[in-house]
Amino acid sequence: MAQATDITTGTTASWDGEGRVKVVGILCNWCSYAGADGAGTARLRQPFDFRIVRVPCTGRIDPLHILKAFEKGADGVLVSGCHPGDCHYAEGNYYARRKLELLERMLPQLGFEAERFKYTWVSASEAQRWQQVVTEFIKGVEKLGPREGRAL
Amino acid sequence: MSPANGNYEAVEQRIRELARAALEEGRVDYFIGWTTGYNESEVIPGFVRSADKVDDLVWNPLAAYNLTTFLKRKMPDPPQAKIGVAVKGCDSRTLVSLLQENLVDRERLYVVGVPCEGIVNRRAVSKVFANEVVKIEVAGDQINVTNQDGETKQLAREDYLLDHCRSCNYPNPRYFDDLAGEAVPEPEDQTPMWREIEEFEALPEKEKDRLMAEAFEKCIRCYACINACPVCYCWDNCVCRSRQPKLVGQKVNAQENLMFQMVHMFHVAGRCPSCGNCDRACPVEIPLYLLHRKMNKELKEMLDFEPGIDLEQKPVFQTFDVNDPFGQH
Structure with a gap:
C-alpha cells in the first residue's frame, strides 16, 4: 500500500486515508488566512491533513459551526483570527472569544479530548507562527487518532 | 436548603388574595x-x-413548573393582554433574563413573587410505587405518597428535593411587584455548588462520550425541552427546524439529537439560570442538567457571571470586555 510521510509531523499514513485524521481550520480572511497564505508563499512546510474554511471574521463563527464539523466527521477543529485589538472590524474577535471559550470548556462534557479543539490568534505577518501553530495542533490530533464511537 | 417551615397555606392564601385583587x-x-x-x-x-x-x-x-415560559414573546394570548404571573426564585431569574433583552413588556406584567423552600422531585417520588401514584402530600419534612390501591409510604423530604433546589442560592424572587409571604433566609455563602455534575465531569472522555450517545439515542425530538424553556424563543425561525442553514437534520439519531440539544444550549447561554424546566419536560428523562449546569459553571468561572440576577446587566454574549481573562494569546 502506498504510504506517505508527513514531513512536518513525522507521521506515516496510507494514501487511501486509513488512519489519517481530518482537521478543519476556520480562519479569518484578514489575518490568519493571509498568514497561512504567507506561510505557503514562503514555502514553509505545513501538514497536509488540513482543510481551511475562510470566513470574513471570527465573529461570524457560531460555536455550532464547529460542532457541525465534528458531527460531519472532523477529528479536530482549529479556529484562528486576528489578535485581540487588531480585528479588521474592530471588535469581532472580542465577541468570538467569549463564544469560543465557552465551547472549549463545554467540549470535554460531550466527550471530546481537549486537543481536538483550539482557538488562537495569528496575524497576516506571522507565517512562522502559523506553521508552528498548525503543526503542533495536528500533531496533537494525530496522537489521538480518528474519532470513533462518538456521541457527536 | 433549610428544612421546611411548612408555611405553605399562608402563602397560598396570599397568592389568591393578590390574584383576586389584580383581577x-x-x-x-x-x-x-x-x-x-x-x-x-x-x-x-x-x-x-x-x-x-x-x-x-x-x-x-x-409547584415545579416555571410559569414564565408562558411569557415568551408572541405567546401571550391575546397579544395585548395584561398578564399576572407567579414566580419562584429560579423562575424570577428567567424573567429577569427576558426583561434584560426586552423580550417581555414590563408594563403589561404583574408579578407575584413566591419565596420558595425547595420543590419536590415528583418524578422520583412517583417511582416509589410500581403502579400509579394518586396523591403526594408534603407535611413538614415528610412526604406522604398514596398509590391507586390506597397504599401509602412516608419519605423524607430532604431525599426527594430537586437537585438544583438543594444547592439553590436564590430562593427568593429577584424581581416581583408583590411578594406573597415573607422572604425565606438565603444562604450566606452564595458560591454556587455544582455537586450534581461533578461525578460526570470526573469521568474519562471516552466514558462521557458513550454516556452522551446513550442518553441522546433515546431523544424522540418532541421539542418539549425547547417549548418548555422560558428563555428559548425563536419559534418559526429556529435553526433546528430550518433547512437553510441546515445545522440539524430531521433524522432522529444520537448525533443529530445531541446537535439539536447543543443548539438549544448555546442559544440560551447567558440567559439560562438552570431552572430545570427542560429536564422535567423531557418524556424520556435525558439528563439535560449535565449540559446547562455545566454551561453555567463555566460561565461563572469565565466571567464571574450568573444569569438572571441583575436587571441592569447586559447579556454576556451581546457585549465584551477587552480585558476578558482568556484568549489573550
Whole structure:
C-alpha cells in the first residue's frame, strides 16, 4: 500500500486515508488566512491533513459551526483570527472569544479530548507562527487518532 | 436548603388574595399560577381568568413548573393582554433574563413573587410505587405518597428535593411587584455548588462520550425541552427546524439529537439560570442538567457571571470586555 510521510509531523499514513485524521481550520480572511497564505508563499512546510474554511471574521463563527464539523466527521477543529485589538472590524474577535471559550470548556462534557479543539490568534505577518501553530495542533490530533464511537 | 417551615397555606392564601385583587381591579386580564392536576399527585400551570376562580390556585412543594415560559414573546394570548404571573426564585431569574433583552413588556406584567423552600422531585417520588401514584402530600419534612390501591409510604423530604433546589442560592424572587409571604433566609455563602455534575465531569472522555450517545439515542425530538424553556424563543425561525442553514437534520439519531440539544444550549447561554424546566419536560428523562449546569459553571468561572440576577446587566454574549481573562494569546 502506498504510504506517505508527513514531513512536518513525522507521521506515516496510507494514501487511501486509513488512519489519517481530518482537521478543519476556520480562519479569518484578514489575518490568519493571509498568514497561512504567507506561510505557503514562503514555502514553509505545513501538514497536509488540513482543510481551511475562510470566513470574513471570527465573529461570524457560531460555536455550532464547529460542532457541525465534528458531527460531519472532523477529528479536530482549529479556529484562528486576528489578535485581540487588531480585528479588521474592530471588535469581532472580542465577541468570538467569549463564544469560543465557552465551547472549549463545554467540549470535554460531550466527550471530546481537549486537543481536538483550539482557538488562537495569528496575524497576516506571522507565517512562522502559523506553521508552528498548525503543526503542533495536528500533531496533537494525530496522537489521538480518528474519532470513533462518538456521541457527536 | 433549610428544612421546611411548612408555611405553605399562608402563602397560598396570599397568592389568591393578590390574584383576586389584580383581577377585580382589572390590572390583569388573566393570572397564571399553579393549580392541582388531574389528581392530587401533580401540580400544573393554571390560567385564572375571573376573580371567582382564584381558589383554584395552589402553592405547595409540587409547584415545579416555571410559569414564565408562558411569557415568551408572541405567546401571550391575546397579544395585548395584561398578564399576572407567579414566580419562584429560579423562575424570577428567567424573567429577569427576558426583561434584560426586552423580550417581555414590563408594563403589561404583574408579578407575584413566591419565596420558595425547595420543590419536590415528583418524578422520583412517583417511582416509589410500581403502579400509579394518586396523591403526594408534603407535611413538614415528610412526604406522604398514596398509590391507586390506597397504599401509602412516608419519605423524607430532604431525599426527594430537586437537585438544583438543594444547592439553590436564590430562593427568593429577584424581581416581583408583590411578594406573597415573607422572604425565606438565603444562604450566606452564595458560591454556587455544582455537586450534581461533578461525578460526570470526573469521568474519562471516552466514558462521557458513550454516556452522551446513550442518553441522546433515546431523544424522540418532541421539542418539549425547547417549548418548555422560558428563555428559548425563536419559534418559526429556529435553526433546528430550518433547512437553510441546515445545522440539524430531521433524522432522529444520537448525533443529530445531541446537535439539536447543543443548539438549544448555546442559544440560551447567558440567559439560562438552570431552572430545570427542560429536564422535567423531557418524556424520556435525558439528563439535560449535565449540559446547562455545566454551561453555567463555566460561565461563572469565565466571567464571574450568573444569569438572571441583575436587571441592569447586559447579556454576556451581546457585549465584551477587552480585558476578558482568556484568549489573550
